[in-house]
Amino acid sequence: MTAPLIGITTAHRQRRHPPPVTLAAIPATYVQAVAQAGGVPILIPLGIGEEGLKALVDRLDGLLLPGGEDVEPGLYGEPPHPRLDKVDPERDRLEITVTRLALDARLPILALCRGHQVLNVALGGSLYQDIPSQWPEAIVHRAPNRREPGASHLITVDAGSRLAQIIGPGPMVVNSFHHQAIKELAPGLVATAWAPDGLIEAVEMPDHPFCLGVQWHPEEMVQDHPPMRALFRAFVAACQNDDRRPTREGTEDRGLRTADLGPPAQTTTRPLTADR
Template identity: 45%
Template structure:
């Protein structure tokens, strides 16, 4: 049977929504996507994790800096406390259960914060001479390169030391949580991908949006395929 993949979504103005690239990429990779609303009870979220095989943390607004012991700074964008609570719980619990976790854009930040790390609240005001990380180009377009560590899972998937990525973020990882290692970097030094240090559980976060790129850049689909394949092995 195909693995069920829980995908978190945005909550705004009394509605939930998810860009179609996420579920289409999961479907193409061989999984069955299940969109997760911001449920209010941890017990229900736990039961949801009982039933799914993997967790995909989607992009979205900023995470409340109180979750990494900082006060809001100028440049912090919109936050959604309910979504923060849901995703941080799901991430910690999925990692504890050793279920595959894949984080995209906001998702890589949620992974890092959930496991004890922090983020720059606003790249433009906290980093000297940053790259432009909010591209004004089609969403599928790779606007800058990242350098990939050769001893990483990510390198094994894309088979290259450099990778073109799109870029739609104003925050980035700062202090890296201990269960993670950075494996890809932008030319300005910012971390663009992390992996779990444990080899017996799939844990990957990327700062770009592969769900918007895979139809033009086929190597980006390999991230989803590896994630879905790991999820398929959960019941073995």
């Protein structure tokens, strides 16, 4: 069988040495986790317009939304909180657009950390912009010094959820690198895992072939934690079983033409200084 093509969105990064160059990049752990599970990672750069994203979604077998910086609060109707970290409006627009296109196409989706939050916002939900100041009962979800190893904590998983079928019912320990979290859950999503303080740690869409979001970083855990390897294997298997694949594999050329990408979107350059 042909390995499924899995799109992974990227972020702006600035090259550390001159001359200054803006890169479309993503930590290699996402690419490695998808590849080890049997998928073919396809990086989606910023600067692609909606028509180009439609062309990509039509050729992809799955979508992975990775971690990153904070989500622009105006997208869910709130003013910026004083402790909001850096945002990238261009990345927000692209990821929300491609998420909605992928949902419309019934494409399997795995959303991680920021991606879990983007999924919720794309469907009409909202976020806590800063957990420590907006959730007084919160445990530590991000190490105070970002140069230190990330925090970790237990999660409780809904035993009847798809997530529990994949990674087990828990409880289990996961890593934690975030200061934002789901506040109002979007219509169509259900919460399936929680931190000890009650914050939502995982969501899924029951009427979708495969749409899961988790607040932790399973790609950082796959080498030592079989449940996280199982999560990526389940995602890739769902992409392999995409009911659109037989039609697409019957064509002579699944490659993208330059014209398919449409006109370039307006871009800005900024360093990426945020969560993973």
